[in-house]
Amino acid sequence: MTGFSFDLVADVEQLLSYHFMLNALRAGTIVAVLAGAIGYFMVLRRQSFAGHTLAVIGFPGAAGATWLGLSASLGYYGFCLAGALAIAALPAAGRLTAGLGGYGDESAAIGTVQALALACGFLFVSLYQGFLSGLTGLLFGSITGVSDGQVLALLVAGIGCLLALLALGRPLLFSSIDSDVARARGVPVRLVGTAFLLVLAVAAAGASQITGSLLVFALLVTPAATASRLTARPGLGLLLSVLIAVAVTWLGEGIAFYSPYPIGFWVTTLAFGSFLLATGYRYGVDRLGRRQPAARLAGQHGEMAG
Amino acid sequence: MSALLAADPVTGLASMLSQPFVRNALLGGTAIAALSGLVGYFVVLRGQVFAGDALSHVAYAGALAALAAGVDLRFGLFAATIGVGLLLGLLGGRGTADDVVIGTTFAWVLGLGVLFLALYTSSGSSSDGSANVNVLFGSIFGISAAAAGTAAWIAAGLIAVLLLIARPLLFASIDPTVAAARGVPVRLLGPLFLAILGSCVAEASQAVGALLVFGLLAAPAAAAQRLTAEPWRALGLAAVLAVLAMWAGLGLAYAAPALPPSFTIVGFAAAEFAGAALYRALSRPATA
Numbered sequence: 001m002t003g004f005s006f007d008l009v010a011d012v013e014q015l016l017s018y019h020f021m022l023n024a025l026r027a028g029t030i031v032a033v034l035a036g037a038i039g040y041f042m043v044l045r046r047q048s049f050a051g052h053t054l055a056v057i058g059f060p061g062a063a064g065a066t067w068l069g070l071s072a073s074l075g076y077y078g079f080c081l082a083g084a085l086a087i088a089a090l091p092a093a094g095r096l097t098a099g100l101g102g103y104g105d106e107s108a109a110i111g112t113v114q115a116l117a118l119a120c121g122f123l124f125v126s127l128y129q130g131f132l133s134g135l136t137g138l139l140f141g142s143i144t145g146v147s148d149g150q151v152l153a154l155l156v157a158g159i160g161c162l163l164a165l166l167a168l169g170r171p172l173l174f175s176s177i178d179s180d181v182a183r184a185r186g187v188p189v190r191l192v193g194t195a196f197l198l199v200l201a202v203a204a205a206g207a208s209q210i211t212g213s214l215l216v217f218a219l220l221v222t223p224a225a226t227a228s229r230l231t232a233r234p235g236l237g238l239l240l241s242v243l244i245a246v247a248v249t250w251l252g253e254g255i256a257f258y259s260p261y262p263i264g265f266w267v268t269t270l271a272f273g274s275f276l277l278a279t280g281y282r283y284g285v286d287r288l289g290r291r292q293p294a295a296r297l298a299g300q301h302g303e304m305a306g
Numbered sequence: 307m308s309a310l311l312a313a314d315p316v317t318g319l320a321s322m323l324s325q326p327f328v329r330n331a332l333l334g335g336t337a338i339a340a341l342s343g344l345v346g347y348f349v350v351l352r353g354q355v356f357a358g359d360a361l362s363h364v365a366y367a368g369a370l371a372a373l374a375a376g377v378d379l380r381f382g383l384f385a386a387t388i389g390v391g392l393l394l395g396l397l398g399g400r401g402t403a404d405d406v407v408i409g410t411t412f413a414w415v416l417g418l419g420v421l422f423l424a425l426y427t428s429s430g431s432s433s434d435g436s437a438n439v440n441v442l443f444g445s446i447f448g449i450s451a452a453a454a455g456t457a458a459w460i461a462a463g464l465i466a467v468l469l470l471i472a473r474p475l476l477f478a479s480i481d482p483t484v485a486a487a488r489g490v491p492v493r494l495l496g497p498l499f500l501a502i503l504g505s506c507v508a509e510a511s512q513a514v515g516a517l518l519v520f521g522l523l524a525a526p527a528a529a530a531q532r533l534t535a536e537p538w539r540a541l542g543l544a545a546v547l548a549v550l551a552m553w554a555g556l557g558l559a560y561a562a563p564a565l566p567p568s569f570t571i572v573g574f575a576a577a578e579f580a581g582a583a584l585y586r587a588l589s590r591p592a593t594a
Contacts, residue, residue: 048409049356107355108528112579114359115521119572122443122518126566135439140420214363215420218413225406262424268417275410 015257023146024210028249030151030158031210032219034203036245037165039220040238042200043228045176045193048221049107050087053114054201055216057083058208060121062138067128072138073153076205079117084201086113088194140264141212150209157206164199172196173234215264219245222271229278244274322560331446331567334454335552337461338513339522343548344468345506346527347541348499352479357394357500358523360412361507364390366516367419368508369441374426379441380453383508390415391504395497444515444568446556457512464505475499476537513552514568521572522548529575529582551575 015021042051061079062072087110125135137145165172175182175189183189207216227241252267259266322328349358368386372379394408423438440448449457468475478485478492486492510519526547530540555571 043406048406049359052359052409107353108350108524108531109579109583111355111359111520111524112528112576115518115525115572116576118443118517119521119569119576122515122566123569126569127564136423139442140423214416215413217409218417221406221409222413225410228406260424260428262420265417265421265424268414268420272410272414272417 011258012254015254020146021253021257023148023151024253025250026151027146027154027210028253029246030154031203031207032223032245032249033242034158034161035207035216035219036223036242037162037238038200038203039224039245040227040241041165041172041176041196042220043224044173044234045196047197047200048217049110050197051200051204051220052217053087053110053117054080054083054197055204055208055220056114056213057117058205058216059138059213060117060124061205062208062213063121063124063128067124073150073205073209076208077157077202080201080205080208081198083113083117084197085194088197137212139212139214140262141208141210141215146210154206154209157202161199161202161206164195168192168195168199211267212264215268218268218271219249222268222275223248226271226275226278229275229282244271248274318561322557326451327447327449328556328560330449330451330454331556332553334449334457335446335513335556335571336549337458338509339548339552340545341461341465341468341506342510342519342522343526343530343545344465344541345503346523346525346548347530347544348468348475348479349503349523350527350531351476351537352499354500354503355524356408357391358503358507359520360394360408360415361387361391361504362511362516362519363412363416363419364504365507365511365519366441367415367422369511369516370419370422370426370438373437373441374422379437380456380508380512383511384505387504387508388501389504391500391502392497395500440515441511442515442517443566444511444513444518446513446567446571447559449512453512457509460505461509464502464509468502471495471498472541480537514571518568518572521575522551525572525575525579526551529579532579532582532586547578548575551578 016025039051042048058076058080061075061077063075064079065072065075121138125138171182171187171192174185175187175192179189204216204220207219211219223244224237224241226244227237230240231237248267248270252263252270255266256263323332346358349355364386365383368382368384369379370382371386372382375382426437436445474485474490475495477488478490478495482492506523507516507519510522514522527540527544529547530543533543534540551574552571554574555567558570558574559565559567
C-alpha cells in the first residue's frame with residue numbers, strides 16, 4: 001500500500017483495488033442510507049435517546065454471541081430487536097407516572113436498560129477470556145472486518161427496513177408531527193411507533209457492525225440534525241439526510257484508509273463538521289431574514305407560487 | 307477468593323474485610339454511590355438523563371486525552387466533565403431526551419475519544435491495553451488507598467454542596483417559573499448543578515467506568531421515585547439504594563471472581579429499579 005499521492009483518480013483506484021475496502025464501502029453505503037433515512041424520523045420523533053440505547057444494546061448481543069460461539073450478527077439483530085420491544089413497552093408505564101418528572105422518569109428507565117445492557121456486554125467479554133482485544137472493534141468499529149456474507153445480510157436487512165419505512169411512510173410522518181391529531185384521525189399511533197422502533201433496531205444492529213456500537217449514533221443523529229437545520233420540508237430533509245450520511249461515510253472511509261487514525265474518528269468529525277456548517281448557515285439565514293422581513297415574505301410568496 | 311461462600315458467613319465477611327483492596331473499594335465505592343444517588347435523583351427529576359449520558363461519554367474522551375498526553379487520568383476526567391457540564395448549562399441546554407444538539411456533540415466527542423485511544427496505544431511507551439477497558443468499565447477492586455481516600459473526600463465535598471443548594475434546586479426543578487418569581491437564582495442553579503453532575507460522573511467513572519455511570523445515577527433514583535412521591539424521602543432513598551447496590555455488588559463480585567464488580571453493581575441497581583417498577587405496577591390497581 002503506497003501513501004496518498006494527491007492524484008485523486010489514482011488514489012481512489014488504488015483504494016478500490018483492495019477487496020476489504022470494496023466491502024467496507026458497500027457496507028458503509030447501505031448503512032449510511034439506512035441510518036440517514038431512519039435517523040431523520042428518529043430526530044423528528046424526538047427519540048434520540050431511545051436510538052442511542054438501541055445502538056448500545058447491540059454490544060452485549062454481539063459479545064454474548066461471540067462468547068457462546070455464535071455469529072456476532074445474530075447477537076446484534078436479536079438483542080436490538082428485543083430491546084426495541086422492551087422500549088416500546090415502556091412508554092405506557094411512562095404515561096401512567098406522568099406528572100412530576102414523568103418524562104424524566106421514562107428516560108431514566110431507558111437509561112437503566114442501557115446501563116444494564118453495557119454491563120452485561122462487559123460481563124460476556126470478561127467471561128470470554130482473551131477477547132479484550134476485540135472489545136475496541138465491537139465498541140468503535142473497524143473497516144477491515146466486513147465479509148461478503150455480512151454485506152449480503154446487510155443488503156437484505158437494509159432493503160427490508162426501507163420497504164417497511166415506505167409502508168409506514170405517511171402514517172409515521174403524521175403521527176410523528178402531531179400524534180394527537182393522528183390518533184383522532186384513526187392512525188394506530190402505538191402500533192406505528194412500535195413498528196418504527198423495530199425498524200430503528202434493525203438499522204442500529206446493521207450499522208453497529210461497521211461503526212461499532214458506540215458510534216452508530218453519530219450516523220443516526222448527526223446527518224438528520226444537519227438536514228433539519230437546512231430545510232423544514234420533510235421530503236427534501238429526508239433526501240439531504242441520506243446524502244449527507246453517505247458522503248460522510250465515503251469520505252471517512254477514504255481518509256481512514258490513508259491515515260493512521262481510526263474510521264470512527266473521521267466519520268464522527270466529518271458529520272459534526274457538516275452539522276456546524278449547517279448551524280452557521282441557518283443562523284446566517286435567520287439573521288438576514290430578520291433584517292429584511294419584507295424580502296423574506298416575498299421569497300416565501302414566490303416559493304409558493306413556484 | 308470465594309471465602310464468603312464458606313459455611314460460616316461471619317468468618318467469610320471478616321476475611322473479605324481484612325483484604326486491603328476490598329476496604330479501599332468499600333471506602334471509595336460507598337462515597338461515590340451516595341453521591342451518585344443524590345445527584346441522580348435531581349437528574350431524573352429535572353429530566354436531564356440525556357445530559358448525564360452525554361457527560362459520561364465526555365468522561366471517556368477526557369480520560370483518554372489525559373492518558374495520551376501522559377498526565378493523571380483523573381485530571382482529564384474532571385476537567386472534561388466539569389467543563390462540558392458548565393458549557394451545557396451556560397448554552398441553555400436542558401439536557402432532555404430530545405436534545406439533538408447534545409446528541410450530535412457527544413457523538414463527536416466519542417469520536418475524539420477514539421482518536422485519543424489510537425494516539426495512546428500507538429505511542430507505545432506505556433502501552434497498557436487494560437487502561438482503555440478500565441476507563442470504559444471501571445476497576446474498583448484496583449483502586450489504590452490514596453485514590454479511594456481522594457475520591458471519598460471529593461464525594462463528601464460535593465454532597466455537602468448539593469445538600470446546601472438542595473432546597474432551592476428542588477424548587478427550581480419542580481417549577482422553574484414560580485421559583486424564579488420567588489427570587490430563586492434559577493439561571494445560576496442550572497449550570498451549577500450540571501457542573502456537580504459533571505464531577506459526579508468523573509467520580510463514578512473511577513468506580514464503575516464511564517459507560518456504566520448511568521447504572522448508579524439513573525437506576526436508584528428512578529427506583530426511589532417509584533417508591534415514594536415525597537421529594538426529600540425519595541432523595542434519601544435514592545442515596546440508600548445506590549449504596550446498597552454498591553455493597554451488594556462488591557460482595558457478590560468478591561464471592562464470585564468470575565463476575566466483574568462493575569457488572570454486579572449495575573446489575574443490583576437495575577434489579578432495584580425492576581423491583582420498584584414491579585411494586586408500583588402491582589400496587590397501582592388498588593389505588594387507582
